[in-house]
Amino acid sequence: MRVLLGWMGPLLALLVLQPAGSMAAEVQCPVPTIPHGRLNPAQKNLTAGSAAMLECDAGYVPAGSNTVKCLSSGRLQPRAPACTLGRCPSPPAVDHADRRLSYELLVGSTVTYFCRHGYMLIPGVSPTTTCLTDFTWSAVPALCQMVQCPSPDIVNGRVTSGKQDKYSVGQQVEFQCNPGYTMWGSQRIQCWSDGNWKPPVPYCDKVCVPPPLITSGQHTGVRTELFPYGMEVKYSCAEGLSLIGDESIYCTSEDGVNLTWSGPAPVCRVVRCPRPVVAQGRMDLSRHTFSYGTSVHFSCNEGFVLHGSAESRCVADGTWQPALPECQPALCPKPQVANGKLTSTDQMWYPINATVTFECHEGYHHFSGDGEAALKDSWTATCLADGNWTPLPKCKKQGDADVCGEVAYIQSVVSDCHVPTEDVKTLLEIRKLFLEIQKLKVELQGLSKEFLEHILH
The missing domain is CATH 2.10.70.10 (Complement Module, domain 1)
Incomplete structure (x- = not known):
């Protein structure tokens, strides 16, 4: 009995401390909302000392322990259970x-x-x-x-490094063209990692046969083996010989397929033209020998006119082409004078130094360059060595002379004095006023004459 009372003592003391009619409240841990996860078994609260498993959605894993416990202190362990995205191991290896x-x-x-x-x-x-x-x-x-490059095909050529159906990256191929063809592009190409050949596959094109040789001459392609499209060769002759024909020929095509030379080869020949002689004429060269291709320019002596081509060339047959010109005596055509006539010999052509005489028709007068009427009744003109006349007279009426003088004055002002175009109109208006005044003067003179005649009678 004493032992039992000893064990019950503390318990009785505890009961005495509790309020009458109440027992100790049970400790619980509230469970928070867990994104992408939940507790199993599912419940809102855990009592002290109990535990639950943390389950996460697919692709998520517990952040820490997957067991959630409620402690006697009313706290969860772990305090904030959570689910985080999971990770994959290293990705698998793939061949190459x-x-x-x-x-x-x-x-x-x-x-x-x-x-x-x-x-x-x-x-x-x-x-x-x-x-x-x-x-x-x-x-x-x-x-x-x-990566493999296809077998390169080259028309009119072949692979010299061993032909295959496929080529791996880094392999190289070399080519050679068939006889009579030349290569355009690189002789060696390589297979690249994109499956293409670099440089591109070359091609073999036809070539012209060697250009013809010529006697006593040579061409610039004597040391060349192949003559591709567009190639030029030039010919030259031994000293003392003339090259007859085209100096250069080209490798070209007439049908777009076959290649041929642009023309026949020239020939080397001794070509001499006689010294060109033109009576009453002269040439621009003082030489005494005239070989093929020499050109000469001619002119006539004073008093003569050139008829024909002024230039001639020594051609392959030893003649001058065009034919040598002629120098014929210079003649002046019959002079024509408006409002005037010839009083001397009347003919269609006049020799050099011939002189003709003019006079103006009735009512017209000869005027000099300054607009003043000349006093004499006839005038002369002389045929010059170049086939032109000395200045011919001008027959005009008195009023016409004034007008012409004014026009000449306006023209001289515009050209010699560089009057701006916008000022010419003003100048013309002034000239018009001048002519009106001149006309009025003439009318006044006529009235004055009539008045005097009236007084005298």
Whole structure:
């Protein structure tokens, strides 16, 4: 009995301290909302000392322990249970490919592969893989295939380095053209990682046969083996010989397919033309020998006129072409004077130094360059050595002379004094006023004459 009372003592003391009619409240831990996760079993509160498992959605994992406990202090352990995105292990290796890794291989992230040198992606295949919610990677098919260049074909030529159906990256091929053809492009090409040949495959084009040789001469292609399209060769002759024909010929095509030379080869020949002699004429060269191709320019002595071409050339048959000109005596045509007539010999042509005489028709007078009427009744003109006359007279009425003088004055002002175009109109208005005054003066003179005659009678 004593032992029982000893054990009950503390318990009785505790009951005495509790308020009458109440018991100690049970300790509970409230469970927060867990994004992407939940407790199993699901419940809103945990009592002290109880535990539950933390379950996360697909692709998520517990952040720390997956067991949640309620402590006697009323706190959860861990305090804030959470679910975070899960991670995938390293992505799988792919033959002949490398990958660009991201720092975090979280669920939903993507890794891209790229082919190594000498390989290329298979058309239509995606080079990526994705981290799935079960923490595995999506299937990766074969991605890369070996790069190969096709066998290069060259028309009118051949491969000299060993022909294959396919060539791998880095392999080189050399070519050679068939006889009679020349190569355009690089003789050696290489297979690149994009499956193309670089430089591009060359081609073999036809060439012209060697240009013909000529006697006593040579051409510039004597040391050349091939003569491709567009090539030029020039010919030259030995000293003392003339080159007859085209100096240069070209390798060209008349039908767009076959190649031929642009013309026949020239020939070397001794060509001498006689000294050109033109009576009453002279030439611009003082030489005594005239070989093929020499050109001479002619002119006539004073008093003679050149008839024919002023220049002639020594041609292959030893003649001058065009034919040598002639120098004929210079003649002046019959002079024509408006409102005047000849009083001397009347003929169609006049020799040099011939003189003719003129007089003006009735009512007209000869006027000099300054507009003043000349006093004499006849005038002369002389035929000059160049076939032209000395200045011919001008027969005009008195009023016409005034008008012509004014026109000449206006022309001289415009040309010699450089009067601006906009000022010419003003000048013409002034001249018009002058002519009106002149006309009025004439009318006044007529009235004065009639008045005097009236007084006298």
